[in-house]
Amino acid sequence: MNKKLYLPLLLAVLVAFVGCKKMGGLKAEYFTVTPNPLEVVGGEVPATITGQFPEKYFNKKATVVVTPYLVYEGGETAGTPYTYQGEKVVGNDQTISYKLGGNITMKTSFKYIPAMRKSDLYLAFKVSQGKKSYDLPRVKVAEGVLSTAEICDPNSLTPALAADKFQRIIKENYQADILFLIQQANLRSEELKKAEVQDFQSNLKDAAAAPNKKITNVNISSYASPDGGVKLNTTLAENRENATVKYMKGQMKNNNVEADMTAEFTAQDWEGFQELVSKSNIQDKDLILRVLSMYKDPEQREQEIKNMSSTFQILAEEILPKLRYSRISAAIDVIGKSDEEISKLAASDPKSLTVDELLYAATLTKNPSEKAAIYKKATEIYPNDYRGFNNLGMVNFEQGDLNGAENNFKKAAKVNPNSPEVQMNLGLIDLTKDELNSAEQAFGKSAGVNELNDALGVLYMQKGDYTKAVRAFGDSKTNNAALAQILTKDYNKAKNTLSAVSEPNATTYYLMAVVGARTNNQKAVTDNLKKAVSLDSNMAQQAATDLEFAKYDISSIK
Template sequence: MKKVSILTMSAATLMIFTSCSKLGELSADNFTVTPNPLETQKGVVPATINGHFPEKYMKKKAVVTVMPELRYSNGVVEKGTPATFQGEKVRGNDQTVNYKMGGNYTMKTSFAYAGDNKAEMFLTFDARIGNKQFDVPAVKVADGVVATSELYKQTVLSTQAAVAPDAYQRINKKKLDANIKFLIQQANLRKSELKNNSVQEFVKMLKQINNDREKLNLENIEVSAYASPDGGFRINDKLAGERQKVSEKYVNQELKKIKFNAPVDAKYTAQDWEGFQELVSASNIQDKELILRVLSMYKDPQEREQQIKNISSAFRELADGILPELRRARLTINYETIGRSDEQILEQLNDDATKLSIEEILYAATLKSTPAEQKAVYQTATKVYPNDYRAYNNIATIEYEQGNYEAAKQCLQQVKNLPEANANLGLLALKDGDVAGAEQYIAGATGANGLSEIMGNLNLAKGNYAEAEENFSEVYSNSAALAQILNRDYVSAAVTLKYIKNPDAMTEYLRALMSARMGNNSDASEALKEAIKKDPAFAKYANNDIELEKVQK
């Protein structure tokens, strides 16, 4: 009888010991995850896990490693960053959990986004006591994934690629100057001055404008006469006025010879202190800085003149090298050159494109109405001007718009040192989710045409939504609307979506997301149906989109 009692007690003791040695299940109640549902940020899915080991769970010799997993509906399993915890009698460097009291812990992790917006987050456990491993079932702790920020890979496809602009201007303003110099205290025109190159070019240009009214247009002729600052204001005022009269008379005589009725605007400056300062600043006169200081200190002309004359060492240099240049009249022709009209450019393009400038050919492409016609003109430009890379870039923009991304990339690889090409290579990198590569390309796109919109797409991909919204301040596009939605600026997003020029399925899907976030599920449902109508592929994505859970599909 005594023996049986001893055996019974031993069995009970063994059962208790075995039970205490095992590590049981943990439930979802032991964990909270932030955020829940999970959400993509800058291409990854971050999560913060707050866990709790219950009282008398962590055996004194136990070691438990917690491994987060994100299990996507497409079968991909992404593992996060594990954390290891140990019992009180374990000699190690991991966080120790008290057996009697249990313990709380926080661990941060992140998962790669696998391109699937439906997933579940689990915690798995590697639990050991000594060399013995125990089976602790995995626990589901969160749902996912809100992947709205990843839509930039689609919105970037409707972004306007950077077109390298032409510099063609049909009408260009030009001017031609001629100078007539006078001797000191004199106002008579010397024959030697009228034969100088600038005056001869002046007369020649008047004749050219008069004979070629289709390509040249005269706006006016200006006559500006001057006297040097020395000699006193009264004398110089009279002298400059006389120089104006004789110069204006000369211009009118030349116009009369060629029977050209043109406006002449004449004026004079009694003391040309401004011209004096410019010439002194550009000279190597010994006391240049002292003279310039005098000009800034004294505003009265007489006082200025006297102070400068007091600098005896410099005055001779001024008298010989500076002042004679200020005794002059400047004759200016303000005119316009008139290039080919749109019709003339297109006609010449068909007849013989080699007679057009590169600017005219690039401009001709903008006159075409279809991408195919534009592409043909750019191809002509590459043949006539193979070393001008703008045409290659612009062919790439057409390929990009049509979804021919590999063809666009091949065109851009032929381009050298063109900011627009770097910007467009950045767009292609963003399409593939290569944010780092895009940033590197776009760093070399300073000054590119349309760079602000492309920078907006880069900041959108980087999660800088406020900066992206600022980049898109004058743009109505899917990317601009997405930036505003992610920045929670729904009022601006509504305006942007309204004014998108060619709304597509993505436009309607963004409208659905915006409406759902604002609690307008009815509007969201209508927009979603329109998106699916335009592109049925959105049906599957929408079914898994947590943001649209409450929207009737």
């Protein structure tokens, strides 16, 4: 063969051979994963994979699809695939140089399931060269998923109680005014016979006779108008007080009323004068009020006002007569049923109780079944009061009956859709369903509810915003609050929070063990895991596959 023809032919064959040659497998050392191990954030397992194709590796005519896979017992989940192309491929994907290689970055996320706790992250490579395609060996790039965030438990939240308005002692107050003529202290019959005074005496008599009422005080306050001298008015106000006290003692004796009586008098009622003037339609009232503020001496005040002759005439006719009086008042306690009476009636005759008494009865028992029975009666007897439905749903929620809770919360919402307690509780149901947007909307309508901050804390944790969750929890002493502190690496605060949990459970001690693991305290790990497992045997299996304890010997914990 002609040598001039041989050399080009050899080169063509060599190029064709190189072009068809399969790409080899890649090493794990070419790739880095952040974080490693992977970690659950907001119900997802995010990962950022950085890597490189080495020099003289990437075929110029090849296309490579790289797909992350999280592989666990019983299955695998694919992440976001990324496509890379050689220098001679026409396309819009990232081009990798054959001679120099190239760096790549892939961001992916997997919807978390518990099986992923014990898993491996692999990269799969599918190569296409012309009409041929083949798979390269998968490369393991990370191991395990840290699932501590999943300990967050919306089911442990406390629903909002729609409180009763029961008051054992209700305060009642009655009063009546007896007017006097100018510079007189005698009680006139027309004043004593007027309806205001007669009704007062009747109410006082009824209260004395009622078994559930107690008169705590009868008071007499007597006044003189500020248009006389201080000496004259002092005598006048004191005489009015004496006359009224004598009258009331006689009335109380006749009506069999026994009660403490107090009395006082005011010689010149400037405060009352100022109040009446400010509320009047007197043309010069602003001027009068300025005079009152300018002069502190009572006699000077009186003289300056009298100097306004035309105005003083109006005051004498419209204002001053109303300041010559004795006011009699009575404070009465209306005493309601005792706790024992309410509890008995709730069981035997609930219809005899008001709705507030019935709702209060449920707070007198710690038995969930008894509470539920009382609230159910409230819904039957008072179906137009949302509180019975709401509180029955609250008991359902606390007992783990989420369907029953949701049904009752919805019934409460039909009666009172604007109740912040009901909206808060509907938001809790949404949290348990992982419906975070609707939960957030419901919580936005729950301002003022005491339990809202803890619910918001859980919402933010489920969204993966742990810093915001910590702020929402504030000083709450709950497992969820401590978990948020662990996830923001405030281990000392988390430990203090867990130590203050009022009723510690298996989760409390498990989180204590996590704090121990993250602060390199072997004893805290083993001691707290033993306590957790003693309360819930399932915790042993959870701990065995938990990466939090990977470097600790917990084989003795069963």
